[in-house]
Amino acid sequence: xxxxxxxxxxxxxxxxxxxxxxxxxxxxxxxxxxxxxxxxxxxxxxxxxxxxxxxxxxxxxxxxxxxxxxxxxxxxxxxxxxxxxxxxxxxxxxxxxxxxxxxxxxxxxxxxxxxxxxxxxxxxxxxxxxxxxxxxxxxxxxxxxxxxxxxxxxxxxxxxxxxxxxxxxxxxxxxxxxxxxxxxxxxxxxxxxxxxxxxxxxxxxxxxxxxxxxxxxxxxxxxxxxxxxxxxxxxxxxxxxxxxxxxxxxxxxxxxxxxxxxxxxxxxxxxxxxxxxxxxxxxxxxxxxxxxxxxxxxxxxxxxxxxxxxxxxxxxxxxxxxxxxxxxxxxxxxxxxxxxxxxxxxxxxxxxxxxxxxxxxxxxxxxxxxxxxxxxxxxxxxxxxxxxxxxxxxxxxxx
Numbered sequence: 596x597x598x599x600x601x602x603x604x605x606x607x608x609x610x611x612x613x614x615x616x617x618x619x620x621x622x623x624x625x626x627x628x629x630x631x632x633x634x635x636x637x638x639x640x641x642x643x644x645x646x647x648x649x650x651x652x653x654x655x656x657x658x659x660x661x662x663x664x665x666x667x668x669x670x671x672x673x674x675x676x677x678x679x680x681x682x683x684x685x686x687x688x689x690x691x692x693x694x695x696x697x698x699x700x701x702x703x704x705x706x707x708x709x710x711x712x713x714x715x716x717x718x719x720x721x722x723x724x725x726x727x728x729x730x731x732x733x734x735x736x737x738x739x740x741x742x743x744x745x746x747x748x749x750x751x752x753x754x755x756x757x758x759x760x761x762x763x764x765x766x767x768x769x770x771x772x773x774x775x776x777x778x779x780x781x782x783x784x785x786x787x788x789x790x791x792x793x794x795x796x797x798x799x800x801x802x803x804x805x806x807x808x809x810x811x812x813x814x815x816x817x818x819x820x821x822x823x824x825x826x827x828x829x830x831x832x833x834x835x836x837x838x839x840x841x842x843x844x845x846x847x848x849x850x851x852x853x854x855x856x857x858x859x860x861x862x863x864x865x866x867x868x869x870x871x872x873x874x875x876x877x878x879x880x881x882x883x884x885x886x887x888x889x890x891x892x893x894x895x896x897x898x899x900x901x902x903x904x905x906x907x908x909x910x911x912x913x914x915x916x917x918x919x920x921x922x923x924x925x926x927x928x929x930x931x932x933x934x935x936x937x938x939x940x941x942x943x944x945x946x947x948x949x950x951x952x953x954x955x956x957x958x959x960x961x962x963x964x965x966x967x968x969x970x971x972x973x974x975x976x977x978x979x980x981x982x983x984x985x986x987x988x989x990x991x992x993x994x
Contacts (some may be wrong), residue, residue: 623647628686632659809891897924
């Protein structure tokens, strides 16, 4: 389909949403459904279990991190009719841990159970064309971009978009499906490498900073936003998140307001991650994630309520928890690269730092660029926390 269109019956979707049982909260020990079995799903299962719920995970990987600890693991494809019927029949509510679950799957489940976030929100977030256009139409600032359906859509060398980043519209994440291009020829070559799939050509900007906001919004429109965090990336993958962000109070507050505006425009119900570029005094929305976000992992150890508990609260109709920080925090991703010559990283050296909290995801194989875990250092002195995190990062062969 051109321009990233999706096949959704929005009339039925709105009907399903209006019929949600939103007045009465879903109490434990009800069964909740999770589409996806990665680390985000695993943290959700942990949060749900701590609150007394049971969880069914649908994921085709028999060794999925979330499936290993779920009450029920449906090891099947996301469009498997038998598995979806089992989930619909047994789960009081269903959510997702990643945006590439087929929107049609969410729409089908919504016919018979509560689904948060809904299929329409996920469909927008899983397609860069829909995402960019929605953000722009909602009146939020984005970097200049062009939609590339065919090679003839690539602008000439005189275009102000160059230098630019060419991004595939679907299934790109952690730097995959992206290429930096300086002119039309390089853009054409990259487009061919991407098998001429629909792309977005986005102007490369002189960034001062990247920040993000993770928030929870319930079906009544109440919002609880976590603090604005500062992010740095390595080879297109999130490396470090610092909470709170080391930028002006104005930028932090503006990021909060823009994220809330976007959630309201989407009429979103769930946990939402919003990434921003900071260019001088300007904030530009980079992308959205209809789920808990990697940059929100620090909330597990540094906030009164973490992002995964909020996910449980929204889908069950409970009141939102307090998102405030009780400590400053620095979160660092641990990739498969840290297993040098297949040798386990020096966990003992890192854990010498008494305020360091280690989280490993129980993944079977430490492949290059694969997220295997993360750690968070917390404390009251921001600089001491950052210094300890950077030392531990070096001890674990990160970077």
